[in-house]
Amino acid sequence: MKTLSSTVAALALAASLPALAAAQSRGQIQIAGSSTVLPYASIAAEAFGENFDFPTPVVASGGSSAGLQQFCAGVGLDTVDIANASRPIRESEIETCAANGVKDIIEVRIGYDGIVFASKTDGPGFTAFTPAQWYQALAAEVVRDGALVPNRARTWAEVDPSLPAAPILAFVPGTKHGTREVFEEKVILQGCEDAGALAAIAALKGGDEDAATDACVKLRTDGASVDIDGDYTETLARIQSDPNGIGVFGLAFYENNTNVLKVATMSGVTPSTGTIASGEYPVSRPLFFYLKKAHIGEVPGLKEFAEFFVSDAVAGPDGPLAAYGLVSDPELAATQARLANEETLDPAS
Amino acid sequence: MTDATFVPAALDPERRAALTRRRYAAEKRFRLYGVGAIGVSIAALVLLLVSVLGGGLPAFTQTFVRAQIYLDPAVLDPSGTRDPDGIRKVLTFAYAPLIKRSLETATAELQPTVPGITPALLAGMVSDGAPAQLRNYVIANPDSIGETVEFEFLANGRIDQYVKGNITRESSAGDARLDPAQLDAADRLLEAGVMELRFNPAFITNPDASENRPEAAGLGVALIGSAYMMLIVLVLSLPIGVAASIYLEEFAAKSWLTDVIEVNISNLAAVPSIVFGILGLAFFINFMNLPMSAPIVGGLVLTLMTLPTIIIATRAALKSVPPSIKEAALGVGASKMQAIFHHVLPLAMPGILTGTIIGLAQALGETAPLLLIGMVAFVKDFPAGLPDGLFDPATALPVQVYNFTQRADPAFVERASGAIIVLLVFLVAMNTVAIVLRQKLERTW
Known part of the structure; x- marks a missing residue:
């Protein structure tokens, strides 16, 4: 009998849930999206909670695309207020x-993130790279004697004698990462162009530029290039177990692990917050968050948080975000002004 | 006489002895395999425990450092009125330089023995959360403005790792976030007793902290979130599961419908847990409009996941009660319900409770279904008490382990292992309760 009555009680509880939920109004800001932006958003959220009477925003991760998908699910308190993204929002989104x-x-736009190429401190002397070398080492097919042939390069020295004679083993971000897009565009495709392969492939494909671009960014699948679908911690673990490996990291991650990783220059430029902000270092990308204007005023502290996030004290060159590894945006003042005026994306654009 | 007929007459004694030897040898081999199998499992367990305990126990201690801080009125109360609102307007960013300036005397004292030290480096040895600690103190004690107050801060994560011996001068060479002079200063401060390593209950009670402050990160919110979810799972899945199994086992007439239900329950028990997360997002959040990241949704999702386990265990327990007991009760005139509730159910209780606790332990360790309902998140504020807290954001213990392992600062690795230890303690405790209950309540016939 006891069991029966407690069942009735439990069913009553289950039935009353929606009513209870409807009575709840959401106090805290809900954020979802990019795992690259997550550390910055949680640092900003923590500082926001410390300094204001608003609750600390909740920052979930899951990737730029998943976050924007949640963001676009609708307007209302059961949807997220902010989506973090390591790439601009797409037209389709x-x-x-x-x-x-x-x-x-x-x-x-909160600032920029550098993408760096780092290897174990006591590994082979990977100190300087160019995009062309990466393309020649990692492309699935290269042009040789006027034809597209599978890439057979085994060591970096075969690609360029100035590089160490170590086997090619690159840990690159998997296709679900926003970083992969930047890596393909700014390193592999750039390298393809620099090496003159883009034009050669386009000529082979009868002038089809798009097909040539696709062919350029196709990476080897014979083990020389390894997709990492996990986080940078996984890339680091792989490099630590194989000293010949070279990994693609975010600048912030590298700066937190400089005792085990050494970074290589790209086209002669050392990655640093300075060289990335000035645009000298070629492989970087902007980081964003997207905000629903309709939620301003509905969710307490939403606009205050957004403004706090990009304030000089937080996102400026001396702020806690830069201390973690964010490259501060030189045009932060313009971003602040746009946010203050609540300027929205033009739907037609 | 008759025994002799079992021995085939054709076998000569020598061959018989050889056969016996082979049989004995086979048994000996099998025993060795068994011992080997147990040995491998124990070795795996020991390996796990050693690596987790070795990596995680240091997380329960923390390095603290004492410092005299001058609470400068010009910075903290620019209006000079001690107006609480005015003091609140001064953000933590103004407190950080205050720490640096206050450490100038300490720097001067250290300089003879540690030539490279500067106020900035010394301030860098203090946790990133120190300004917030100062600000909270000043807001609580506005009268202290203008005085010099001694504070005890957490040491920065890198310094803490050095004091604990997880990093050495050699391994940290080239670390851009750690200056050798800071390590020298840490040695001096430890000798002087200004800095000390001691037990840190805040690892259990503190909420999570952001990437810049591994030293302040704790498990508080995760523990409460896990506790709330387990409560919901227990309150919902035990009665529902037991009622369903009693009905299916004792009352339902055997038909194609009960067969379908049975097959579905067994199937449900094998469904990957992420599927329940997808269901949770679609039904509880999008359809029922329950809040995101809340233990109520997590608890409901885990209830769905635990139900099949409990139903299967309960049905097995009910089946194991000898039918003669029920028949005897029915024979002396008890109704079917009386027979079940007075006689069968109490005897099946140990099995039911064991199944429930094992189901709960399984639910406690789940991360995947929580991913989609927004509980894999950075949550800093504690949820409210019951029942309102069920609707506030929270995380869970396994989620906290996952979050810690994803972070760039190596100091979080230690905290991930520490969180695993706490999780293991809970699992061991739950399984112990299951075993004790079974021993206490078990009856033999």
């Missing part, structure tokens, strides 16, 4: 958003 009623989106 703006359309999905609009179809679900998310019309006024405010785009906020």
Whole structure:
């Protein structure tokens, strides 16, 4: 009998849940999205909670695309207020958003993230690279004697005699990462162009530039290039177990692990917050968060948090985000002004 | 006489002896395999425990450092009125330079023995959370503005790792976030007793901290989140599971429908847990409009996941009660319900409780279903008490382990192992309760 009555009680509880939930209004800001932006968002959220009477925002991760998908699911307190992204929002995502009623989106650029190429401190002397060398080492097919042939290069020295005679073993971000896109565009495709392969492949493909681009960014699958679908911690673990490996990291991750990793220059430029901010270092990307204008005023502290996130004290060159590894945006003042005026993305753009 | 007929007459004694030897040898080999198998499992367990304990126990201690801080009125109360609102307007960013300036005397004292030290390096040895600690103190004690107050801060994660011996001068050479002079200063401060390593209960009670402050990160929010979810799982899945199994086992007429239900329950028990997370997002959050990242949703999702386990265990327990007991009760005139609730259920209780606790322990260790409902997140604020707290954001213990392992600062590795230890302690405790209950309640016939 006891069991029966407690069952009844439990069923009553289950039935009353929606009513209870409806009575709850959300106090804290909900953020989802890019795992690259996550550390910055949680540092900003922590400082925001410390300094204001608003609750500390909740920052979930899961990737730029997953975050924007949640963001575009609709307007209302059961949807996220902010989506972090390590790439600009896509046209298709703006359309999905609009179809679900998310019309006024405010785009906020928080700064830049450098992508660096690092190897074990006591590994081979990987100190300087060019995009062309990476392309020649990692492309699935290269042009030789006027034809596309599978890439057979085994050591970096075969690609360029100035490089160490170590086997090619690169740990690159997997395709689900936003970093992969930047890596393909700024390193592999750039290298393809620099090496003159893009034009050669386009000529082979009868002038089809798109097909040539696709062929350029196709990476080897014979074990020389390894996709890492996990985080940078996984890349680091792989490099530590194989000293010949070279990994693609975020600048912030590298700066937190300089005692075990050494970084290589790209086209002669050492990656640092300075060289990335000035645009000298070629492989970097902007980081964003997207904000629903409709939620401003509905969720307490939302605009205050967004403004705090990109304030000089937080996102400026001396702020805690830069201390972690964010490359401060030289045009931060313009971003702050746009946010203050709540300027939204033009749906037609 | 008759025994002799079992021995085939054709076998000569020598061959018989050889056969016996082979049989004995086979048994000996099998025993060795068994011992080997147990040995491998024990070795795996010991390896796990040694690596987790070795890596995680240091997380329960922390390096603290004492410092005299001058609470400068010009910075902290620019209006000079001690107005609480005015003091609140001074953000933590203004407190950081205050620490640096206050450490100038300490720097001067250290300089003869540690030539490279500067106020900035010394301030860098203090946790990134120190300004917030100062600000909270000043807001609580506005009268202290203008005085010099001694504070005890957490030491920065890198210094803490050095004091604990996890990093050495050699391994940290080239670390851009750690200056050798800071290590020298840490040695001096430890000798002077200004800096000390001691037990740190805050690892259990503190909420999570951001990437810049591994030293301040704790498990508080995760523990509460896990406790709330386990409560929901227990309150919902035990009665529902037991009622379902009693009905299926004792009352339901055997038909194609009960067969379908049975097959589905067994199938449900084998469904990957992430599927329950997808269901949770679609049903509890999008359809029922329950809040995201809340233990209520996590608890409901884990209830769905635990139910099949409990139903299967309960049905097995009910089946193991000898039918003669029920028949005897029915024979002396008890109704079917009386027979079940008075006689069968109490005897099946040990099995039911064991199944429930094993189901709960399984639910306690789940991360995947929580991913989609927003519980794999950075949550800094504690949820409220019951029942409102069920709707506040929280994380869970395994989620905290996962979060810690993803972070760039190596100091988080230690905290991940520490969180695993806490999780293991809970699992061992739950399994011990299951064993004790079984021994206490078990009856033999």
